[in-house]
Amino acid sequence: MDSLKLSSFKLECCLFLVLIGVASAQLSPNFYSSSCPNALSTIQSAVQAAVNNESRMGASLLRLHFHDCFVNGCDGSVLLDDTANFTGEKTAIPNNGSLRGFDVIDNIKSQVENICAGVVSCADILAVAARDSVVALGGQNWTVQLGRRDSTTANRSLANANLPAPTLNLDQLISLFSNLGFTTQELVALSGAHTIGQARCTTFRSRIYNETNINSTFATSLQGNCPSNGGDNNISPLDTTTPTSFDNAYFTNLLNLKGLLHSDQELFSSNGTGSTNSTVSNYSSNSTAFFNDFSNAMLKMGNMSVLTGTNGEIRTNCRSVNSASLSSIDTKIIDLITSLFDI
Incomplete structure (x- = not known):
């Protein structure tokens, strides 16, 4: 076998093995331990x-992950910008003018790419x-499973x-979360993200002016920053007790009829009949139970319909898909194999 045929044979064999390995890839907490050992510490910093x-940015980044996973799974689709030929999720009604933190993700991506x-x-x-x-706001740590790829x-x-939506009632919330594979308890645990x-x-x-299942003093205090007309973009903390700490105060607020959103207060009924x-x-009363259930529910959410193996891509820029080239195998892999075999 001449050298050119041997080189071609080596490349084909290696690509086959890479494809087999990548195609069967599963999420793992150690996914980047060899390929990018400083990735997690870079993101954390x-x-x-x-x-x-x-401090508000912590909640914004957490919300980005929620809004990504709830639409076709955790695939980075929420980060894609609209273009002349593409309409993404950023301009959907729940996201438009509401999601934030994209620039922080851009900065993190740039640091990791470096x-x-x-x-x-x-x-x-x-x-x-x-x-x-x-974690930065005082909440529970958990081990994130890694190896997701990005959607196109x-x-x-x-x-x-x-x-x-903030207007949903309890039955609608239970149905929506159930359709995504979550139990009612997981719905409540994940709703605890509104503690920040x-x-x-x-x-x-509408809640602070029209609803009756709300603490009257609480409602009045909010009306000063949220008039009946105008001020649509004025903001108030979801948890008025400890708005910058990830704790269980959100649930105590619900017991006291101080849930900010209608959908929040739907989780607790003052007449004692709520499921x-x-x-x-x-x-x-038990922050440990909340922290444990929240972290477990986050792990479950993070595994929703993920892309692995040869599905999707690793975007260079989180706001846009990569240029069309070798969609199933990253060019870097081929370059690496070529250098290893000196071909």
């Missing part, structure tokens, strides 16, 4: 700096940044349908 600069280009997906960055945001598409209509973050006046105005009342009460 960037998130900590962003939260130190603005240490290991073309290796770490935007979807994984979102998952790790969400966990690191919770997005689904605006599904974003409008699958993301929970802020909401716009337009999302809670989630007991879970809310338990989390209010």
Whole structure:
């Protein structure tokens, strides 16, 4: 066999083995231990700096991960910008003018690309940044499973349908989360993410002026920053007790009828008949139970319909898909194999 045929044979064999290995890849906490060992520490440092600069950013990054996973799974689709030929999820009703933190993700991606280009997906960055945001604000740590790849598409209509609106009642919330594979208890645990973050006046105005299952003093205090007309983008904390700490105060607020959003207060009924009342009460008195259930639910959410193996891609820029080239095998892999065999 001459040298050219031998080189071609080696390349074909190696590509075959890579494809077999990649195609069968599963999520693992050690996915980047060899290919990008400093990825997690780089993400953590960037998130900590962003939260130190603005504590609200922790909630924003956590929300980005939620809104990504709830639409076709955790695939980084929420990060894609609209173009002349593409309509993404950023302009869906629940996201438009509401999601934030994209610039932080851009910064993290840039830092990670500098240490290991073309290796770490935007979807994984979102998952790790969400966990690191919770930890930075005093919440539970958990081990993030890694190895997601990025989608090359997005689904605006599904974003409008699958993301929970602040006006939903309990039955609607249970149905929506059930359709995505979550139990009612997991719905309550994940809702505890509202122990941090802020909401716009337009999302809670009707509640503070029209609803009766609300603490009257609480409602009046909010009306000063959210008038009956105007001020749509004025914001108030979802948890007025400890708005920058990831704790269980959100659930205590619900017991006191101080849920900011209609959908929040739906988790606890003052007449004692609500099916989630007991879970809310338990989390209010037992922060350990909440932290454990929240982290387990986040792990489950992070595994939703992920792309692995040869599906999707590793985006160079989280805002746009890569240029069409070798869609199933990254050019870096071929370059690596070529260098290993000196062909």
